[in-house]
Amino acid sequence: MSSGPAEVFDLGYRGYDGERTGRWARRNAIWRDGIRISLGLGRGVGAKVAPWLLLALALVPMVVLVVVAAFVGPATNPDDFELPSYGDYYGYAMVPLALFAAVVAPLLICPDRSDRVLSLYAARPITALDYVGARWASFATVLLAASWAPEAVLFTWNVLDAKSPGSFLRDNWDVVPRFLAAGALIAVVLTTLALLVASFATRRAYASVAMLAVIFIGSAIGGIAEENFSGGAADAVSLVGLPQAMTDAVHWIFGDELDRPVSGGVSALWLVGLTIVLAAWLVRRTNRLVRG
Numbered sequence: 001m002s003s004g005p006a007e008v009f010d011l012g013y014r015g016y017d018g019e020r021t022g023r024w025a026r027r028n029a030i031w032r033d034g035i036r037i038s039l040g041l042g043r044g045v046g047a048k049v050a051p052w053l054l055l056a057l058a059l060v061p062m063v064v065l066v067v068v069a070a071f072v073g074p075a076t077n078p079d080d081f082e083l084p085s086y087g088d089y090y091g092y093a094m095v096p097l098a099l100f101a102a103v104v105a106p107l108l109i110c111p112d113r114s115d116r117v118l119s120l121y122a123a124r125p126i127t128a129l130d131y132v133g134a135r136w137a138s139f140a141t142v143l144l145a146a147s148w149a150p151e152a153v154l155f156t157w158n159v160l161d162a163k164s165p166g167s168f169l170r171d172n173w174d175v176v177p178r179f180l181a182a183g184a185l186i187a188v189v190l191t192t193l194a195l196l197v198a199s200f201a202t203r204r205a206y207a208s209v210a211m212l213a214v215i216f217i218g219s220a221i222g223g224i225a226e227e228n229f230s231g232g233a234a235d236a237v238s239l240v241g242l243p244q245a246m247t248d249a250v251h252w253i254f255g256d257e258l259d260r261p262v263s264g265g266v267s268a269l270w271l272v273g274l275t276i277v278l279a280a281w282l283v284r285r286t287n288r289l290v291r292g
Contacts, residue, residue, distance in 0.1 A: 005033050006042060008128075009107065010024070018195070020047075021257060022281075023126065025124060026125075026126050026130065027126070027130050027133070027134045028134075030052035030121075030126075030130070030131060030134035030135065030138070030139075031134040031135075031137050032065055032138070033185060034108050034137075034138025034139060035105050035138045035141060037108055037138075037140060038051060038054070038104050038105075038107070038108070038139055038142045039051055039052070039142065040042050041138075046259065048102065050103050051100065051103070051104050052164075054096045054097075054099050054100040054103065054104075055096070055100060055142075055146050057095075057096035057149060058093040058097055058100075058101040058146050058147075058149075059146065059149050060154075061092070061150075062089060062150035062153050062154055063148075063150075064084070064154060064155065064251070064255070065083055065084070066153055066157045068180075069083055069157065069161070070157075070161075075232050075281040078289050083153075083154065083157070083158075085150055085229050085254070086154060086155075086175060086178070086179050086182070086254055087182070087247075087250050087251040087253075087254040087256050088205060089150055089151065089154065090147075090151070090247070090250045090251070091145065091247045091251075092148060093146075093242075094186060094243055094246060094247065095148060095155055097147065097186060097190060098185075098190060099148070099210065099212075100143070101143065101191065101193070101194040102208045102211035102212050102215070103196060103208050104139075105139055105191065105194035105195055105198055105206035105211070106127040106134045106194070106197075106198040106201065106208055107204060108138070108139055108195065108198070109135065109195060109198040109199055110198055110201055110202055110203060110204045110207055111204075111208075111225075113199075113201075113202045113289065114202040114203065114228065118131070118286075118289050118290045119290065121290065123278050128283070128286045128287040128289075128290040128291075129283055129286075130285060130286075131290070132195070132282060132283060132286040135195065136191055136192070136195055136279075136282075139191045139194070139195065140187050140188060140191040143186070143190060143191055144183060144187045145185060146187075146191050147182075147183030147184075147186050147187050148179065148180065148183045151179035152179075155175055155176065155179065158172070175254075178253050178255075179254075180291045181253050182254065183252040185246065185250070185253070185268065185271060185272075186246055186247060186250070188275055189242065189246060189274070191276050192210050192275050192278045192279050192282060193211070193214065193275075193278055195282055196281055196285065197210050197211045199282060199285040199289065200210075200285070200287065203289065211228045215240075215242060215243060218240040218241050218242055219241040219242070219243055219244065220241075220247075221237065221240050221241065221243055222237065222238040222239065222241020223241060225237035225238045225239075225240075226238040226241075228262060234261075235262045236288075238261065238262060239262060239267065239270050240272075245262075245267040245270060245271055246262055246267070246271065246289040248262065248263075248264040248267040249264050249265075249267040249268035250264075250272055251264050252265050252267065252268055253268070254265020
């Protein structure tokens with residue numbers, strides 16, 4: 001059976017003549033994509049419910065308290081209504097922020113793992129550190145904004161409510177770097193821990209449950225060690241309760257006096273050291289995942 005004559009078709013192939021970007025542009029693209037994923041942007045309504053609800057739980061109570069203070073405060077005895085301190089509000093906001101990290105952070109890594117697309121990132125001149133660094137930065141950006149916004153609202157109200165805003169600013173300017181540092185500590189710890197836990201799972205639900213287990217089981221162990229034992233060993237074990245350790249560190253940053261077995265300064269050093277170890281582990285895990 002003879003074949004027909006060969007034909008050549010001109011498909012009009014053209015080489016790419018657009019802008020050629022560098023690694024920073026690619027990192028920026030992954031960072032922007034991570035923010036969109038974290039906030040459910042570009043997805044259905046269902047994908048937006050959990051992140052925006054948890055972020056609202058961190059911010060809205062402060063807004064409500066400020067509104068109440070603005071309208072009710074002048075008509076009542078000042079001692080009858082008092083806004084929470086900066087450190088106390090971080091203690092409250094830490095719960096929705098931790099839940100946000102547990103529920104949303106896995107979306108940044110688990111789908112890429114389950115779809116086996118991590119190797120596609122490496123097909124371009126992007127390293128594993130570029131990928132995980134951009135993902136980390138995107139989620140940390142959202143958590144930082146959620147951590148700082150309520151404190152900024154409280155500080156702004158305190159300035160406006162002062163008899164002399166200028167004098168208040170001169171006397172309390174140091175509150176701003178303090179709440180920025182406290183928010184950064186919470187955001188960095190939660191982001192690093194959540195992404196590391198997510199790197200061990202291909203399904204978001206498993207990663208979320210594991211993150212919640214680390215937080216709540218650690219809190220239970222730390223609470224048992226603090227309440228039922230004494231001594232240096234018990235104090236060290238109590239540090240595995242990360243929410244309490246972060247709360248103590250936050251109060252230490254604001255200069256609050258606390259009657260705690262472990263000082264806030266020690267808790268802050270522990271959290272910084274732990275985050276460095278977790279970050280190194282996260283980078284190593286991502287290297288292994290990218291290499292397949």
